[in-house]
Amino acid sequence: MMRIAGKILLVFLLFLQVPAQAWAEEQKGSKEEITSFLHKLFEERTRLLIHTHSNSLASLYLPKEKVSRFALQHEQRRAKYIQTWAKKRGITFTESSGRIRIVRVKPQGDTAQAFLLYTLKLTYTYTGQNQKSHSFGVGTRHSIKLKKVQGTWHVAREWYSDPIEENPHTIPSDSIKQPFQTHSSTQNDTQKQTTFAGKRRFNREKAVQYADKYAGAAWGAGNNNRYNPKYLDYHYTGGDCTNFASQVIGDPEEGGGLPMRGGWHYRYKQGGSTTWVQTDAFKHFLIRSGYGKQISKGYYTDVMKPTASHPQGALSRLQPGDLIGYELNGDIDHFSVVVGRDSNGYVLVNSHTGDRYHVPWDLGWDKYTKFVLIHIND
Numbered sequence: 001m002m003r004i005a006g007k008i009l010l011v012f013l014l015f016l017q018v019p020a021q022a023w024a025e026e027q028k029g030s031k032e033e034i035t036s037f038l039h040k041l042f043e044e045r046t047r048l049l050i051h052t053h054s055n056s057l058a059s060l061y062l063p064k065e066k067v068s069r070f071a072l073q074h075e076q077r078r079a080k081y082i083q084t085w086a087k088k089r090g091i092t093f094t095e096s097s098g099r100i101r102i103v104r105v106k107p108q109g110d111t112a113q114a115f116l117l118y119t120l121k122l123t124y125t126y127t128g129q130n131q132k133s134h135s136f137g138v139g140t141r142h143s144i145k146l147k148k149v150q151g152t153w154h155v156a157r158e159w160y161s162d163p164i165e166e167n168p169h170t171i172p173s174d175s176i177k178q179p180f181q182t183h184s185s186t187q188n189d190t191q192k193q194t195t196f197a198g199k200r201r202f203n204r205e206k207a208v209q210y211a212d213k214y215a216g217a218a219w220g221a222g223n224n225n226r227y228n229p230k231y232l233d234y235h236y237t238g239g240d241c242t243n244f245a246s247q248v249i250g251d252p253e254e255g256g257g258l259p260m261r262g263g264w265h266y267r268y269k270q271g272g273s274t275t276w277v278q279t280d281a282f283k284h285f286l287i288r289s290g291y292g293k294q295i296s297k298g299y300y301t302d303v304m305k306p307t308a309s310h311p312q313g314a315l316s317r318l319q320p321g322d323l324i325g326y327e328l329n330g331d332i333d334h335f336s337v338v339v340g341r342d343s344n345g346y347v348l349v350n351s352h353t354g355d356r357y358h359v360p361w362d363l364g365w366d367k368y369t370k371f372v373l374i375h376i377n378d
Helices: 002-048 056-060 066-088 187-195 204-213 241-250 279-289 300-304
Strands: 091-108 111-126 134-149 152-159 292-298 323-328 331-341 347-351 355-360 370-376
Touching (some): 002 066, 002 091, 002 111, 002 134, 002 152, 056 066, 066 091, 204 241, 204 331, 241 279, 241 331, 292 300, 300 370, 331 355
Antiparallel strands (some): 134 152, 323 331, 347 355
8 A cells, every 4th residue: 555655646746747847947938038028129229229210119019008108109209319419419329239137037927027237338429520439338227017919028017217318309409519628628737637646635536437437237337337335226215326426536445535524424334324325415515515616507508608707618627526416496316427528528427327437418418407517626
């Protein structure tokens, strides 16, 4: 009887194992299908940014379902915005490329949830000018719900924080066409900055190096496209842009090295103070502490146009390591770090949420944005 019972038990276990193996194979097959679909989806999105006539992206969505249709329209508006912005800035995009890093895929029958990072590279030249091309990077985090219809996967819903999506009809025109000159562009000033770099309270060179190294998922960033692990990531709790700006100017080892004081501090493994992570509090601290000086505040045309105080425009006074605040409806919404200029003198910035590397300073903003230009005092 024991031998018979043992055989029955063995057959029963084998019976259970077959469905389990089949389920595992099915899951593996679904993940492979989903991975292939996601790569195709982002290849089409990348192509759409500089080839806006492409219609192949629509087949990857469900136009009859409202939420899916909204996600598709978002991508179409995004492409229209960046093309309109380029035209108004007198530039031509010549290349777009991107890659994704899939963090997790969870198939559930005919639906699935995917989480991934998208690293985008865009290259441009100035229209009609014989100048070298410039490339910049943008990085975004995506949560995507997929749905399988008639054997094919489609985007059903998506969420991500998009740094270059805005109404293309509200982009301010560029009325100043000549290249900009930096406030400290003379040979004597440059030599002075180099000679006394070690004696300054704020180290601009290290601040920019930090901003480039830890620019996150954006193309061009270092550290294998990851944030500095010493600091908490506030991406999902209000945004990480101010935390990043504070790190850039204040990290004592790799950053600008401004001493933490006056309530502006970061406690490792605990987090940053309000003035370290909150946009308006950070701006007020910089001005009141003397760490920073507000050069100008105004709409796009206000900071670009020549004035008695700023003959070449307020923007020309920004130096690498300085900051730009982006104000909407009376509140600072975002901070970016000035890291340099392109071949035409246009200011380039890095930031978190979304992640940016050497991106033109006003890309993703409109005529209703007020720009707060802050010089960090040496």
